Amino acid sequence: MTHQDTFLITYSDLLTVWQDWLDTIPHPPLDRWLKQRAKYQKRYHGGYRMAIDNAMMDAMRYRQLADALEHSFQDPGFDDWVGWDQSWSPNNSTEAAPQHFWHWLQLRSEADWRTPEVAQQKARREHFIEFRQRVANTSDNALFMLWHGLRPSWEPALKRRAEKSGWNDDTLQHWIEQQTHRPPLWLRQVASQTKPDDESLERALKRDGVIVHQYPVTLGEHSYTLHAAEGGNDVIRSDAFKAGKVEIQDAASQLICEMVDVQPGQKIWDACAGAGGKTLTLASALGKKGAVIATDLHQYKLDELKKRAKRAAIANIRNFVWDGEAPLRLPIEIARQQGFDRILVDAPCTNAGTWRRNPDARWRLTAENTRELHQLQFNLLDRAAKSLRANGRLIYATCSWQVEENESVCGRFLEANPEFVLVQQTLLGAPLVDSDTMFCAVFSKA
Numbered sequence: 427m428t429h430q431d432t433f434l435i436t437y438s439d440l441l442t443v444w445q446d447w448l449d450t451i452p453h454p455p456l457d458r459w460l461k462q463r464a465k466y467q468k469r470y471h472g473g474y475r476m477a478i479d480n481a482m483m484d485a486m487r488y489r490q491l492a493d494a495l496e497h498s499f500q501d502p503g504f505d506d507w508v509g510w511d512q513s514w515s516p517n518n519s520t521e522a523a524p525q526h527f528w529h530w531l532q533l534r535s536e537a538d539w540r541t542p543e544v545a546q547q548k549a550r551r552e553h554f555i556e557f558r559q560r561v562a563n564t565s566d567n568a569l570f571m572l573w574h575g576l577r578p579s580w581e582p583a584l585k586r587r588a589e590k591s592g593w594n595d596d597t598l599q600h601w602i603e604q605q606t607h608r609p610p611l612w613l614r615q616v617a618s619q620t621k622p623d624d625e626s627l628e629r630a631l632k633r634d635g636v637i638v639h640q641y642p643v644t645l646g647e648h649s650y651t652l653h654a655a656e657g658g659n660d661v662i663r664s665d666a667f668k669a670g671k672v673e674i675q676d677a678a679s680q681l682i683c684e685m686v687d688v689q690p691g692q693k694i695w696d697a698c699a700g701a702g703g704k705t706l707t708l709a710s711a712l713g714k715k716g717a718v719i720a721t722d723l724h725q726y727k728l729d730e731l732k733k734r735a736k737r738a739a740i741a742n743i744r745n746f747v748w749d750g751e752a753p754l755r756l757p758i759e760i761a762r763q764q765g766f767d768r769i770l771v772d773a774p775c776t777n778a779g780t781w782r783r784n785p786d787a788r789w790r791l792t793a794e795n796t797r798e799l800h801q802l803q804f805n806l807l808d809r810a811a812k813s814l815r816a817n818g819r820l821i822y823a824t825c826s827w828q829v830e831e832n833e834s835v836c837g838r839f840l841e842a843n844p845e846f847v848l849v850q851q852t853l854l855g856a857p858l859v860d861s862d863t864m865f866c867a868v869f870s871k872a
């Protein structure tokens with residue numbers, strides 16, 4: 427049963443929340459905006475708030491498709507979706523009037539919203555069924571992508587991804603289908619540095635009514651057991667979470683940390699640490715020996731990292747701002763050992779691999795933005811690399827599937843830094859795992 431089944435959303439609420447979001451310029455990330463909004467809109471709480479949030483996420487996924495359905499309803503033979511996409515913009519779409527927009531969305535997401543009758547309702551429903559049939563029978567990737575909430579003009583970039591990762595047509599289609607729904611909430615057990623772990627994650631969370639499932643994942647020659655919460659909404663209210671025994675971290679992020687291959691006693695630099703999702707994982711993998719230096723462009727993110735480290739009782743993290751404009755001035759103990767043993771560059775990116783959780787991020791993807799990020803990613807990797815000691819490992823990661831942000835950056839880096847060798851580069855997460863899609867490359871230095 428979905429939340430829409432239980433909490434019937436009124437049309438006026440759908441319109442109000444959506445219009446408020448459209449009027450908030452520049453558009454903030456939708457999930458953060460919804461969370462903020464819920465603080466002062468007390469009317470939307472509990473299950474009703476979740477139903478509204480889900481409706482907004484669906485609207486975000488299928489906003490282009492709703493316009494396409496309206497367009498093809500007015501012009502039934504139309505099929506040049508790549509051409510149509512080029513003149514479509516999420517910021518000035520004029521195709522579907524609000525009542526039609528929500529009608530198409532309701533059909534696509536099979537939701538039980540209380541929307542009003544629309545003119546030609548029967549003909550519209552028939553058109554929708556016929557369109558869905560066309561998608562089921564099509565070999566046209568552009569139409570298939572449109573139906574699953576992806577812009578048809580991204581097809582060449584996705585094809586490049588499929589080629590690089592050796593995906594066949596079924597794998598590509600599976601990845602496209604995955605983009606229509608959220609992955610589960612992935613969890614990581616935090617190894618305490620002060621107390622031995624006395625119980626499993628499953629048992630600790632079960633007391634608070636959260637069911638945890640185990641998933642075996644193989645990465646190269648290694649096998650790992652990852653955990654995901656069923657439903658997941660109660661995790662942050664659980665005692666285990668409050669006591670810092672469990673962190674929420676996507677499966678692909680956890681696999682990136684595995685690829686860092688932390689060994690006790692090492693000195694690690696997490697160069698784009700943000701609020702420290704990966705820093706905490708690396709620091710707890712070190713145990714009591716070794717240290718992580720966490721840097722980021724933004725102090726406020728590092729402040730959040732400090733709070734999280736305190737909650738998890740992790741003491742071997744130092745942090746300060748690094749803006750990536752020049753190589754890092756090495757702290758004295760790192761200079762003494764002639765550089766870090768491991769450097770992770772978890773670079774800023776388009777976040778194209780996180781569209782399942784953040785459907786709004788897809789409408790911010792542009793070729794220009796990708797080009798600018800490619801340059802920034804290369805600069806950060808190239809400058810961070812200067813701080814690695816001989817025989818150390820440099821790890822480059824993004825949460826994007828785009829070749830231009832990943833393999834292309836790595837290729838350019840190798841050309842500029844012949845003392846480095848590429849050990850491995852791979853996409854992590856979806857389509858193989860039900861999670862976000864990320865990229866990770868490991869370099870060693872002679």
Ligand SMILES: C[S@@+](CC[C@H](N)C(=O)[O-])C[C@H]1O[C@@H](n2cnc3c(N)ncnc32)[C@H](O)[C@@H]1O
Binds near residue numbers: 702727
């Ligand atoms: C992908 S996020 C890092 C996520 C983080 N590692 C985690 O696991 O939660 C990229 C980070 O790079 C930072 N960043 C952006 N531009 C930067 C720059 N020029 N120098 C250093 N960090 C930068 C951003 O503030 C952001 O926190």
